Amino acid sequence: MSLASTLNKGALAVALLIIAAAAVAQSYPFKPIKIVVPFPAGGGTDVMARVMAERFQESMGQPVLVENRPGAGSIVGLEYVYRAEHDGYTLVLEPNNLVIIGPLYGKLPFDPIADFAPIALIGLSPNMIGGHPSLPARTFPELIAWAKANPGKLNFASCGTATPQHLAGEMLKVMAGIDMTHIPYKGCAPALTDVLGGQVPLFFSTVAHLNPHIKAGKLRGYAVTGARRTSFAPEMPTVAESGFPGFNLDGWFGLLAPGGAPKEVVAKLNAEVNKALARQDVKDKFAAQGYEPLGGTPERFAELIRADLARMDKLIRDVGIKP
CATH class of the missing domain: 3.40.190.10 (Periplasmic binding protein-like II)
Incomplete structure (x- = not known):
């Protein structure tokens, strides 16, 4: 096989991957989406997830289900999502327990950074x-x-x-x-x-x-x-x-997919989050629960996770907090 033929086949493969990725994003979602809440029904995270599920369903034209999988400070629900298909149809709405459970419990069945794809910050609980x-x-x-x-x-x-x-x-x-x-x-x-x-x-x-x-x-x-x-x-x-510059510890909530979810799907979900958070009815429902809407890019959310994980790891170790 000539070099030219090899290069042509390589270029064709890349082109097909690009076309396939675009097709995935364009057709998403073609089946129901599940948002996992790693806490019992009726709590703040659950309420927030159901507000977002309503807006997603209305906007994307597919059923969006909320499933509660509580346990072990959110580890049970997170592990379920981590082991799900990486296709963007199983998501998790998680508070900043994500950056606390690792330093607190030690070894986890997943990596909070490598095994999840941040989609967007949803809200802040001051x-x-x-x-x-x-x-x-x-x-x-x-x-x-x-x-x-x-x-x-x-x-x-x-x-x-x-x-x-x-x-x-x-x-x-x-x-x-x-x-x-x-x-x-x-x-x-x-x-x-x-x-x-x-x-x-x-x-x-x-x-x-x-x-x-x-x-x-x-x-x-x-x-x-x-x-x-x-x-x-x-x-x-x-x-x-x-008098204590640098002091900062609020409760944030964000939407994540399993790591390896298609970037095009993550981008589409990010756009849906930001569109939903701009609606006045969503702002009103959040305010009734004491939440401030956030939004932003996946990159912004990923940066916050990394920074907060480092901060919480140091604090938990320094203070000696045990589960």
């Missing part, structure tokens, strides 16, 4: 610090000063061990040099009950859980833990602007 009015501190600087003057006397509640809210509390302990004790709960609701009752004075939780009680005067709001102020409580400062 976290904040709230406290019972019995605490002497009225502002965030006063809270830090009181904690420093009373080492070991301040307890803080979270929705559970190794949740983003728990890690925000541990991060504050490290950056502020304060000694406070974590009281983990099995969910946000029982934690909120005890904080409202004054059994635990401080609570790291979501805007959705804390803000209504802060506005009602039942709790005191100290700061939000993200990189910027939240539109749900624009008057509340961030921890970062209150």
Whole structure:
């Protein structure tokens, strides 16, 4: 076989691959899509997935099903998606547990970076610090000063061990040099009950859980833990602007496919996500749950996963958090 013939056959093969890829993207989806939620039905991740499923189904003309596969801090659902066909018909809507479970549990049945294809960030769940009015501190600087003057006397509640809210509390302990004790709960609701009752004075939780009680005067709001102020409580400062630059720990949610999903399909799904998040009805449904819509490119989401995985790995190791 001549060199020219070999090159011609190679060029033909490349052309056929390009045509096939374009055909895949053009025909997608030709069957139902499944969005896996690695948590029980009725929770925040589930609600967000069902909002997106409705919009996808309406826009793409195929049934979009939501399937709950809870367990092991989202590992069960993620492993199911990792082992699914890499064709873009099985997706997962995952919060930033994705960057916590590896450092926390050690060896996983999958690689959080290599084995998933980020599609887009879906939403942000801003976290904040709230406290019972019995605490002497009225502002965030006063809270830090009181904690420093009373080492070991301040307890803080979270929705559970190794949740983003728990890690925000541990991060504050490290950056502020304060000694406070974590009281983990099995969910946000029982934690909120005890904080409202004054059994635990401080609570790291979501805007959705804390803000209504802060506005009602039942709790005191100290700061939000993200990189910027939240539109749900624009008057509340961030921890970062209150003397701890670089402090940033919110809860994000994103849509991923199994690694190796066709790039053209990922691009199409990304466009669908951004189109859905631009709709006012979606914004309203998110706001009712205390979520801010995000969107953006797959590359932006992938960069966030890498950066947050490195941050959480260091924090969990430094603090010695165990599952």
